[in-house]
Amino acid sequence: MRSILSALTISVLCGIGNGHVLGQTPDELVPPPTNNEVTAVFAEEAPYIDGNLDDEVWENIPPITNFTQVWPNDGASATEDSEVKVAYDRDHLYFAFRFYDDNPELIRAKNLERGGRNNRDDHAYIGIDTYRDGRNAYLFEMNALGTQDDALITDESISYDSFSWNAVFISETKIDDEGWTMEVSIPFRQLRFPEGEELEFGLMISRMINRKNERVLWPAIGMEYGGNFGAFGTLAAVSQYGTLKGIKNIRRGNNIEIKPYVISGAQEVRPDLQNEQTDVEYTYDIGGDMKWGITSNLTLDLTVNTDFAQVEADNVQLNLSRFNLFFPEKREFFLERAGLFEHGNTRSTQTFFSRRIGLTNDILTGARMTGQLGRFSVGAMNIETGNEMGDVFGSQSTNNTVARIRTNVFPRATVGTIITNVESPNGYNRALGFDTKYRFWSSSEFNAWYTKVWDDTDALNDAAGHGSLQLQNETYSGGLSYTNVGENYNPALGFVRRRNMRQYSGNLGYNPTVEFNALPSLRRFNFGTSYNYIEGQDGVKRTTQLSGSATAEFASRQSIRISGNQQFERLFADFPIRQNAIIPAGDYTFNSIGIRGVTDESKRVFGTVEASTGQFYHGNRTDLEGSIGFRQSKHLHIEGRLSHSMIDLPIPNGEFDATTVSTSILGAVSRKLFAKALIQYDNFSRDLQANIRIDWIHTPGSDLFLVFNTSYHLTGDNETLFDPRKDVIMNSQAAVVKLTYLIML
Template sequence: MKKNLLTLISLLTSTIYAQDLYEVARTTAPIEIDGVVNEQAWKSVEPFPMTMYTPVYQGELTEKTEIRMCYDDEYIYFSGVFLDSDHKGIQGNSLLRDGDPGGDFFNVLLDTYNDNENFSTFSTMPSGNRLDAEILNDAEGDQSQIFNASWNTFWSVATTRNDAGWYAEMKIPFSSLRFDDNNGNVIFGLITHRLIGRKNERQTFPAIPPNWNMAAWKPSRAQKILLTGIKRKNPIYFTPYVLGNYQQNSAYDSTRKEIADHSDTDGEVGLDVKFALSSNLTLDLTLNTDFAQVEADNVQVNLTRFSLFFPEKRQFFQERSGVFSFTTSNISQNRLFHSRRIGLDENGNLLRVYGGGRLVGRFKNLDVGVLTMQTEGSDPSISSENFGIVRLRKRVLNAYSYLGTLITSRVDSEGNYNFVTGADALLRVAGPYYLTIKGGHVFSDHLPDSENSMGYIKWEKRAVSGLGYIAEAEYTGKNFDPGVGFVLRKNNLALNQNVVYGHFIDGQWVRKLEPFAANSIFLRNNDQSLETMTTEPGILILFASGADISFSVLRTYDEVKEDFALSEEAFVPAGNHTFSTLNAAFNMSNGRMIRTSVSGETGKFYDGDKASLSISPTWIPSKHFQISLNYTFNRIEFTERDQLLRADIASATMLAALDTKWSLRSLVQYSKLNNKVAVNTGLRYNHKEGNDLYLVYNQVSNTVGQDIEGIELPGTESWSLTLKYTYTFIR
C-alpha cells in the first residue's frame, strides 16, 4: 500500500517537459584549439538549431549562428561560427579572466550531474577571455545565492575574427567535470547561448520560452544529451604556494601619547590538493590556507539596527557551494551555514587557517558535502576553532524535488561548542508549483535550551509570464544563533508575500511589463505584537534593448524598542514609526560600451527626511581597459532634533589587461561616514590555469585631518604589499 501511494505521488508530481535524448557525435579526428573552425571533425557534425530568446521569443534570427559539439576519450569540444553583417559592431569587451560579460558572448552551460539544479558554465567573448562560473538552485532566488562567479576549473578556449564575424573553439577535459556514469554512458543537461550585445539578441539551444525567472539559465530547462564510452581519469592536482608580505601600521599609543609606527615582514608557504576519488566525488585538502589575493569587500552603509551581510569571495569555499546551501527567505537572508564565518573575525579581519578538507560529490541521487577547517586564535578573546559541516541531499519523487539534512559544528580550544542540526525539503508538487520546508535547532553551551530553533515554509508558483507568487513564513527563536551561520533577525515570526504578473509585449521598444506587490510582516514571538511591516507595490518595465526601469512606493511601519545609532551624530529614537518612500531605478543594457545605472529614493525615514541617489557609470574604451564608478548620495535630516547625517559612499573599479594572461584590478573606495579611503590593487599573471603570480597592494587613509589629545593622526593608517605565487602539478 505504501509503495503504491509513493508511486501515485511521484506520478502526480512529475510534470516533466518531455524531450528526446540528443546523442552527441564522438570524433577520432584531431581538433586544434586555435579559434579557426576548419577541422574535419566539425564538417561531420550538424550545428544545433538555434532559437531567438530575446528580444522576441522565436523571432527571426538576424545573424547566422552555428554551434557544434563533439567529444573524444579525453575532452568535450565546442565550436562557434558567429557571422555578423556589421563586423565593426562586434564587441569583445574584456581580456580578463571572469571579466565583464557585456558585449558579444558565447556561453555553454552543462548540468553534469543531470540533477536539474546546478550548471557549470564555460563562456568566452570575441576577445578570447575565459569566464567560468556555477549556477545553483535552478537559477531560483537571490542573485547572490544562485550565481557563483568565483568558481574556476581547467579548460581552454581560442577565438578569431574577420570581416564576416567571429569564431570560437573550446575544449573541456572530462577530468575537470564531475558526473555520474552508467557503464560509460553519461547524460548531461546542456544549454548554449549566443548573445549579440549591441542588439540584445540572445539565441539559445534548446528553445526555451521565457516563462520562468532566468529561464535560459535554468538546468531544469536543459536539453538532455548522451555521451557514450567515457572512461574517466582521476588526476591529482597539487597546488603549493609561497608568499611574502610587508605591512606598516600607524596608530595612536595612549600610554606614550604619540603615534606609533609598526612594520612587519612575513613569509608563508601552503598547499592545496584536489583528488577525484571517483567520477563524481572530489576530495580537497588545504594546508596553511591563504586568501591574500581575494578582492576586498564592497563598502556598505548600515541604516538599520541589524547586521550587514557580506558575501563569500574565497575560491576554496566556492566550488559546488550550492550543495552546502541552506538559506531561507530573501527578506531575512538567514542561513544555517555561511562559510564567511570561517577564518574571519567579527570585523572581517583574516585569521590564520591551519588547514582542512572538503569532500563534495554525488552517489546516484544523493548529494554529499563534508567540510572541516581549523583556524587559529588572534587574541585572548578568540580561541583556536574547528568548524565542521555535513550536508546530505537526496532527490525524491521527481527530478525537481529533494529531501536534505545539514549538521554544523563550531568547537574552540577551550571546549566551547555550537552545534546545529537542520532538515529541509523542496517538493515540486505539480508544474510550476513548489513547496519548501526547512527547520533547524542549535545546541550550545552558551545558549539556553529553549527558543533556539527555526522553522520555514514557502509555497510558490514560479512564473515570469502570467501570474507568479510566493507566500512564506519563518519562525526564528530568541536564542537561535548558528555558530557557522548568519541570522539577520531573531525572536520573531516573519510572513512574506510577493505577487508578480508578467505580460510580454511584441512591441518595437517595450518587451515586458511586470507589475508587482510585496508585503512583509514581522511579529514578536513573546506576544505576537507587530514589530515591522512593509508594503511595496510597483512596476518593472523591460525594454527590447536590454534596459529596464522600475518604480515603487515603500510603506514601512517599524516599532523601535530602543534608540539605535546611525553615526556618532545621528540616531533613530525609540517609538512607533510609519513612513513612506518613493523608489525608482534605471539600468542600461550591458551591451553598451558606455552605460550607467541610476537609482533614487526620496521620502520620510523614521522621524526624519531621506534623499538618496546612486549613479554607477561604466566606460569600456577597449578590451584592454574598463572603469566603473559608483557614487551614492545619502542625506538624512532629523529637523526636530537638529541632526544631519551624510552617509555618502564612492568607489572606482579599474580593470586593465595587456592580454589574457596579464591583468590589473584596482578598487578604490571612500566612505564619508568615517572619512576613510581604502585601496585594493592586484596585479595578476595567469600563465595557465592553476599557475598564478599575484602582487597585491592595500592601503587605508584618512581624508580629513584628525587628532587625539592634540596629536595629529597620520594620513595613511596602514598599507601592505603582498607577493604570492601558486603552481599546479598534475599527476
C-alpha cells in the first residue's frame, strides 16, 4: 500500500505544471527515479542532519522506492518498503532514508563503535562511483543508530580489509513506530571526481533487514555478481550501479586536511624475568599528517614522525606449520587506498605488503599520492625509516618506495604495473611487476601477474608469476590456476609464504538454492572441492592436498559444514614443530575430517563450534575451537574465543597441546566515546597480554586515545598448584595518551 501511495504522490508532484521541486527553476522539473536512474535536487537551504525528515527540502523530492531482494529470494520484491531521496548543495551530497518496518520493536541496533560490527544490526550502504569507470567506488555504511563505517571498492573487489578508509561525514537516525529514518551528509571534499560543470555518478543503495537476513538493493543487482562474498559481494559490482544525475556547479574547496598529534607515555620493562629490577622510560613526541587534494583527481598524503600507538594489537597465532604466518595491516596511513597497491596472491605471494615497513624501526617521514588520471589509477608511496629523526635521508636511514599504475583497457578489464624499491645502508632490493584482470559473465574472472626481483648481490635475482581462470555464477563455479615462485624470490616490501614451488590448483563448486516454500528454514547448500599439487623448481613432488566440504545455510543465518581433507607432505629437512620437538625428513600422508557450526551473530547470544581430527605426521591431531559472544546492550559487548590443538607424534616431546585464549570486551557510552579491551594468552609463550584502548571522538575526524598495554609471564607448571603471587611475573606495561585534531582548510 505504501508503495502505491508513493507512486501516486510522485506522479502528481511531477505531473502538475506548477508543482516545482524546491531549488529548481521552472525549466528544471526533476523526473521521478527509474529502475536505474535518479536525479539529485539542489537544496536552496541545507537540511539539518538530525534523522528527522521534516526539512522543507525533503517535502517534494520524488523518492527511490523500487528496491529488490538479492537475498534470501533473489529478484523478489522487498518485504518492507523503503524510500530514499537525494539532494545536494554546493558543498554536500544529502540522502534521506525512510525504512518502513511492520515490527519496529524488532529492529536490531546495538553497535556504537565507529568502524565496528554494523553487519550485526539493521544497516544501509551508499555506494558512489564518482568517475563512472564501473570499477572503483566509495562505500558508506550506517546502522540504525547512525554508527558509521566506510570502505573503498577497488576494481570491483571488496574484503573486510577494505573497511579502513576513515571519511568525515554526518549520519543521524531515529527509530519510530513506522520503522527508522536516517539523514546523511557527505562533503564533496571527501570525494574525488572529474572536472565538469555537471556531473554524473554511479550510485548503489542497500538496506539490510537483519532479523530476516534480507538484503535489498537499488538498482537490482543479482546474486550472480556476488562472487565469493554472496549477497554482500554485490555491493562491489560497480559496473552494475545505477546513475545519479543532476549535480551541477559544486564547490571543490581547497581540499587540505592537517592532522597534528601530541603524545605522551611511559613504559616499564623487566629486562630479565629472573630479576625483579625494571626499567621505566618516558616518552613525549609530536607529529602529524596532511592530506592535500592537489587536483580534483589527485590526493597527496604527507606524514612526519608517524606514530601508531592507538593501533589495535594483533591476534595471537601459534604456528604449527613450517611456513610464515600472515598478520594483517592495521595502520591507518597504509590502509587507505590499500586496494590500489595490491599485486600478487593475497596473503600468499604479495609483491607489496606494507606491514614490512616500519616494524623494526620508526617511520620518520613519508608521502603518498593516489588518484585518477583519465583511465589510469595511479599510486606512489615513499617512506623513510630509521631510529632517529636526525637520520632522515641520511646514511643510516632506509628509503622504501612503491609506485603503482593500473588502467582499464575496456569495460571490466584492467592492466597494470608495480615497482618497489628498498635502499638501505646494506644495499638495495627492487621488484618490477605486471598484472592483468578481466571480469566477465557476472562474477567470472581471468587473472595473471608476474614479478621480477633483484638486488645488488644478485643473490635474490628471481621471479614469481601466476595465472588463473575462475568461472562462476550464483550456482556453479570452477577454476584452474598455476603459480610459480622462484627459489630465491624475496621482494623486500612483499610477503612470500612459500618459495621454490610450482603449484597447480583446481576447484569445483555447486551452490543450489532451496525453494523457499519447500523448506522454509533452509536456504542454500554449498558443495565444494579443490585440489592442489605443489612441486619444487626441480620437478619433485612436495605437497598435494585434496579437500571437500558440504555446507547447509539456513534462513536464520545459521550454518553447518562438514569437511574432509587428504594431504601429502614431503620434508627434505627436519622440521622443528616446536621447541625440542623435531619432525624428521620424510614422506607423510594424513587424512582428517571436521565439522563446524555457526549461529546468527546478530542475536543477543551467538557463537561458533568447530572440531576436526585425523592423522598428522605419522601421529594424530585433534583441533577444537569455539567462540561465544554476548551483546548485552548497545553499551556492552563481550566475546571470547578458545583454540585448542592436541598433538601426539611418535617423536621425542611429540605429545603436547597448543592453546590460545582471547577475550574481547567493548564498552560504549555513545558513538563518540567507546573502549575496547583485548586479553590474550597462549601456552607456547605462556604470556598473558592485555591491550586496552579508549577512543573519544571529540570532533569529527579527531580523537583522544588512551592506550594501556601490559604483559605477564606465567612461570608455573602443570604439575603444581598455580599460585598467582609467585607464578605471575610482569614482562612489561605501557600507558600512552595521544591527541589528534583535524584541521580542514
